[in-house]
Amino acid sequence: MKALLISLLFIGLVASFLWPSADRGTVESEAVFRMNLTAEPPTLDWALATDNVSIRVIENLMEGLTAYDAALRPQPAIAARWTVSGDGRIYTFHLRPDVYWSDGKQVTAHDFEYAWKRLLNPATASEYAYFLYDVENAAAYNTGRIKDADLVGVKALHDLTLRVDLKKQAVYFPSVTTFTATFPQRKDLIERYGDRWTEPAHLVTLGAFRLEEWRHEYRLTLVANEHYYGDRPALDRVIFYVVSEETTALTLYETGYLDRVTLPPIAIPRYKTHPDYVRAPFLRGYYYGFNLDKAPFDKVKVRQAFSMAIDREEIPKILKGGEIPATSWIPQGMFAHNPEIGLAFNPEKARRFLAEAGYKNGAGLPPITLAFNTDPTNRMIAEHIQAQWKKNLGVTVLLDNMEWKVYLQQLREDTPQVFRLGWGADYPDPDNFMNLFTSTSGNNNTHWGNAEYDRFISDAASEGDPSKRLALYDAAQRILTETDVPIMPLFFAAQNLLISPEIEGLEVNAMDLIHLKKVKRKPSNKVQS
């Protein structure tokens, strides 16, 4: 009995010890913006960050040589201007003289040179090192073929001039310098603090905000950066809470703890008429791929039949998130998007094609498996498509779901007959989507290759005339989704958000980037504690 009392007392003590501190880190009069991140940011080192959670935070802390405007075109940022040599191989960036780090030091071209060489250093093991592979000797240095970093084609000519030598002409290079991986870094700080340089006590940045607090797995607090070279942001403080469960995030929004939240699919119908509701397109495509090495999908008629047997108009009815049904692959909101392309829903024709391929009403087909990674949305779509194939083609397809990493390995080593994948834009150009299915693409799991398609894509990448470029992409899309059909696109995703009416100026863009520099909170607000 005594022992029990002792243990109770002990447990009580432990429980009261380290009680969460009551500080909310906010002052009544401050303009605060609060939103959730879907996971703990894996890193705030922009040379290493590749996931959208980390990048979402970094983009509010840092800026690069160039930045996208609202139409997603690169514009001057830290670089006031740049010049290009006649052969297009040498870029000279002239930096603004008035840019300072949050500790008061001036930003120089040396910070860029250091950052780029660090990004490319094999010891850094950065996943995005290849973003700079257009730079002379960058790939050789990154892969260890040359050891001397000074051979890499980036050089601070003096404090405010950065010279970049490319290995060949790349007209899109000013877009590359908008990426977080190319942002400048401080040699002195990284060498002094090692891996811990991204902790709030050490992190020095140059964007509109600086990092004040990072409670791992829980909360990041950003405050306005008084050394920022642009206009001071209207917000005093930004709080990112790590909330992975979307239903929990929604509850937090409703109870006044968050100012912006992504709606879980199941909640969308109930919020459609809500005044805070915002829907926007999202440059993310969802498709089923066929493995052309496996019967029966070695036959193009079978692939066409399977694609035509699906009524994509049903998908938004199921997912209810304003998804855009897709028969072609370049998403809405991007250049060369063309909803006319692709195989329309036509069950009679689908059945006829299947018969012509030698499988009348599915007779003689080998067992077919549709694979996807475990996820409620994937599951719902797979079950729906399975039912449609059964109904419209008379074909029974088995479903197989796998845990994400197991699935990725399966795709790589033994691609299933039909598989699900998605693609989100890295940059808002059709090249990013269409390049995926060239025969040299590491992400083309279909085992399909078409020389004509490859040529169209490579020609389009360097084509300056928009109408010619459009024609090239139209032709390529026809090969991809009408004649060869290695994939059947299903839909383009949409963003469904709730944004507090107290928040002004929060742009919702199709790349799901969040820039809080211009966001305002109406003064009459009250932050609930």
Add this chain to the structure above:
Amino acid sequence: MIQPLFWPRFRQDRLAVASLLLIAALLLIAIFGDVIAPYAHDLQNTDNNLAAPNAQHWMGTDALGRDLFSRLIYGTRISMAVSLLTGVSALLLGTCYGAVSGYAGGRIDNAMMRGVDVLYAIPDLLLIILITVLIGRGVSGVFLALSLVGWITVARLIRGEVLRLKENAYVEAARAFGVKDVRILLKHILPNTFGVLIVTLTFRIPSAILAESTLSFIGLGLTPPAASWGTLANEGWKALKFYPHLIFFPGLAIFMTMLAFNFLGDGLRDALDPKQNKVS
């Protein structure tokens, strides 16, 4: 061995009897699900999805417009099969291990129990996740993972029983007469653990149902079209505020079944051996 007074005693426990009837009914539903269910479990109607309970669909429909009542009935089969199978296999594995360890005694016992200690020190959930990811693919992975975790408790329990029974006079006598060890174990010791085994089984089954629903929550549950109650409840809990019927009915099914098995276990235990009142 079942005591002669078992049935009269058990009959007095009305909760346990009701539980037994409920479980019997569930088994019937599991077996004759196709006949009972008003709709096919995978019949979709996207124009009538997320409907609240009504005359056509007693429990409403899900996001694909499938009849929830029918899905629940089909789910009974899967949930019952998975939990019964894992219960039985954990029991078999645990009994063999525990019996050998307890009967052998001495160094072998010590070594075998240290092995159990090690497995015991690995978090259950991690073990389950690793196994399901490793084996993957639907029912077999979930089933194997849950059995592999469940047997440890059983092994400890049975070992204790065997240690106790080993000291009985009739075992000593049998040994003195030169009866083989295997025969002693099978004929004289294990039958006496029958009561404990039955009770353990009735408690293993609900924990398997619970563990399976947790797996579904994590997203490592069964492969469609197999929709266990756990899968259904997991599809529903997010909709708690918007479409409560999606969580209410599967949740109720899990809850009632767990309750029935637990009460049945209590009743069996009391009836088999009123003094032996341990919760397992």
Add this chain to the structure above:
Amino acid sequence: MLLFILRRLLWAVPVLWAVATLTFVMMHLVPGGPFDREKKLPPEIKANIEAKYHLDKPFAVQYGLYLKGLLKGDLGPSYKYLGRTVNDVIADTLPVSIQLGALALFIALVLGLLAGMASGAFAQTAWDKTSMFFATAGISIPNFVLGAFLILVFSHQFKLFPPALWEDARSVVLPAFALGLAPAAYIARLTRSSILEEKHRDYVRTARAKGLPETTILFRHVLKNAITPVITVLGPLAATLVTGSFVIEFIFSVPGMGKFFITAVTNRDYPLIMGVTLVYALLVVLANLLVDLFYTVIDPRIQLE
């Protein structure tokens, strides 16, 4: 006594080694690697990363390197949280889990013991039947259902507690109850049956024959002995609660360690998988040691070997 503790602590070393080895082998058997991505990495980039974490070395070498680090108390770098060590990650999250777990354990013990004692003392009364019904119900609800239900009632309907987050004392209440109710129900059932068992013992009959009042018998003798099985389960229970719960942390956005038992596996963050497993194993071993020590406090007749 000291010798006993020392010997048990030494014994922990081979147990932990076996746990480490088993986990190490199993997690490497699981298909998929830490740097598999939806957007495939160029092979040369992947080679740099694998070289950095020694993943290009043979399995045995990796195992050796890991054990070498472990001896120095170094759990290695996290593959997911770049620039942070597993020691950092655990140091950030374990205190939160300990706090939440301790509170849940407290709730479980107080509720469970009170209900169990009352039930055991007044067996077969209406009180006993209702409280046991609720106790059985308590172990029959999946905790994600319970969590969602608590949020709906106490946060949405009555606005008594925040629905999630880890801001102040109020935010601890719902997750602690969601975590503690099932163990409370379990302890209640255990206590009750243990009391009933004790009541049949000879010493109780003797005491009764001597004419001691029922309450004295109950409090002086029965409860004291009936508590032993509760203490026994307390060890592993504490270890489980204190290392956090994936489901509870997920639903209530609690920054604890429990989520890593799942996410470290889904991310294939090998050092983190090892780290949380070893912390758990260490706690189990320590908790069992504490339980054994408690026995000697309760009952001096128990000799420590």
